[in-house]
Amino acid sequence: MSWVLNLVREDLRGFAGYSSARKAKVTGDVWLNANESPWLNAADAAQALNRYPEPQPQALRERMAQLYQVNADQLLIGRGSDELIDILVRALCNPAQDAVVHTPPVFGMYAVSARLQNAKLIDVPLVDNDNEFALDEQMLLSVIQAGTCKIVFLCSPANPTGRSIPRDQLLRILQAAAQRCMVVVDEAYIDFADQTSITELLNQYPHLAVLKTLSKAHGLAAARIGCLIADADLIKVLRNCQAPYPVPKPCSAIAVEGLSAAALEETRERISLTKNERKRLYSLLSQNKAVRKVYTSDANFILVRFYDAEAAFQSLLSNGVVVRDVRAMPQLNDALRITIGTPEENDRVIEALNAIRVAA
């Protein structure tokens, strides 16, 4: 048994979860064990949605395991990576006792899940050292060494700053966290980065967990498919903490198709186009008079500071372009986050920002 099981809430270590009809290891050809309808709905032409889906669809699990080069038993599929963040926090953190570490202004769902579980939240803010937002490694290491946190959430590349965490820094954090806490690396945007996935270190560090999603590069945000890749013993425990049927059958079916060789080829082309557009947009934004600062990005978005962020936001909106207003986030009171769209959509961004300059 892996030592990481000691990080699971004591009351959940032996928890068997809900014993669903689909978990029972029985066979037959007349299925009367789940109170399903024996008939298809009139709207259901071919998918046989009258039956509950597999709790962890085997075909998708194997496909994702192959894609991420891990074993299928190291992988838990969920309703987007959001669900897996939530399960991790619930399974590991005793309410009002254990703490979660996050690195604001990075992705708010870690804090939301901590709040819902009444887990303590420790802020280790990123440091804007002029060229890029970096981890405050010293502070992070001392928080880990203090031994009060159960989970450190890192994001690489980070949303909304766009920066990847250097591998040697991640290694130092993993080493400090051994026997102390989980280190979760959210790789939602890694397909757009040059850096390779940290999944290759999973066998070396049982307290490492990696989040993946099909919502970004794979273009399947509405299918709500994400996965957590971690120690196989931990995955077993987390699976028992999950809702009985978390992955709707039409969603897993399209995800399997969406990870076929042909679909992956197209995804790779789009990633390449996105990276080219990121470079073009970075250069155009850097020259724009309304822009105070553009951050380099390894993701499919760019974080931009403006001299007058309200004017920029309004000009974009009045030209029909909706970007993410991140001004309420710590350290970002003059910033907007712009997703890289198609070349035509990116042109619209530049046109709208040029319009402010003309008006000024």
Ligand SMILES: Cc1ncc(COP(=O)(O)O)c(C=O)c1O
């Ligand atoms: C860093 C990060 N992690 C996770 C998610 C959530 O992804 P999913 O759609 O898989 O729930 C997002 C969504 O924007 C994100 O930015």
